[in-house]
Amino acid sequence: MAKGKTSVFFCQECGYESAKWMGQCPACKEWNTFVEETVDKKSISSSGKVKKESKAAQVLPLSAVKSEKEERIVTGIAEFDRVLGGGIVRGSLVLVGGDPGIGKSTLLLQVCRELSQKKVPLLYVSGEESLHQIKMRADRLGDFTDSLELLCETSLDIAKDVIQRKKPEVVVIDSIQTMYNEEIASAPGSVSQVRETTGVLMQLAKTLGISVFIVGHVTKDGAVAGPRTLEHMVDTVLYFEGDRYESYRILRGVKNRFGSTNEIGVFEMKAEGLVEVENPSEYMLSGKPEGASGSIVTCSIEGSRPILLEIQALVCHSFFNNPRRTANGTDYNKVNLLMAVLEKRANLSLSDCDAYVNIAGGIRMNEPAIDLGIVLAIASSKKDIIVREDTICFGEVGLSGEVRGVTMSEQRVAEAKKLGFKKCIVPKVCLAGVSHISGIEIVGVANIKEAIDAVR
Known part of the structure; x- marks a missing residue:
């Protein structure tokens, strides 16, 4: 090995550094994630230089800023x-992740198109x-x-020189x-x-006031490939979600230093690109069935926006010793937990039944x-109860079968009323905050038994 270089093992999930290979990462507890890399030894600055720089550092009280x-x-x-959060913040570093072929490059190119019409200087770097x-x-x-x-280049040094020379307002790294x-x-x-590349781009963004978008590939688990420290370095993390074989796409903000987190934007993929x-x-x-059991509309909050969803369930007798349970669009363990609550608190026999739960439209939600x-x-599918099409519900369910209150109940009811729903089943503790809304019947329930009776 060349002088001045050493071999180090890094965890591909969290970036943990080790002098030797290990089967399990002690930081993130993932298995078989260590890879060997050769790095240069950095010379350590002398203590005198550090003291000199520390004396020159300026310290200000918070009131003076x-x-x-x-x-x-x-x-x-x-x-x-x-x-x-209202637009691109100048000098920000934004990470956009998503599955291959989901439309990350198309979305950013459309953003460049809109900004180019406003004569904003742009640089698109493609590797x-x-x-x-x-x-x-x-x-x-x-x-x-x-x-x-446009610049087609994989060398960071060349891209850095071009950015410093051109000084565009927005840069896209793909x-x-x-x-x-x-x-x-x-x-x-x-x-x-x-x-290291992200660190250089972050320095460029902060010193020159350039907004930088970087595209990141995702692993099989759906996380951005590379160390998790990458998400901590950037200002904003956006995930582009959706099935590549479906027309819808969801842009979700999981981190934002300049706005609310977990905000979503919905797009539809068409021949001319992504349409809002x-x-x-x-x-x-759209396409919600009429007169069918096992279907009901609920409301979830994503960021500051209420979104109505159709939840479908199919419960049927199982011919196997271990009934099959499937959840699409929500957490599998949550479905198992709620079925146990139904069996214990509502006397609904589900131990010998297959159960399939789906959030229509392919969107994924885990809000309580x-x-x-x-x-x-x-319960509708098991008892073959047909829920009226103009009925909506929301609420958190506890292990005792109680229906607990949720936040932003007024906005949820207002959204349901705007879309023409006539009946809303809400937690009883939320009645005081929504009772003033007219034009829609509001039913408060304290437990799941009352909720099942309310949809009959």
């Missing part, structure tokens, strides 16, 4: 701006596609102006796994390369407020 409102660039794509490939996609999306410039820092001996896409879905609730409820919807959908 002036608060400044962040300057934003509005893209014109309302759903995208909503997830970011995966050629100029011809990007041009073909751009022709499908619409007209671009010359304010968008993708972070293809960028290569020559100072790091490991291969592109490794833990060291991803971490202005009313996600109406979109999710949908518990009551899952419970009523399972």
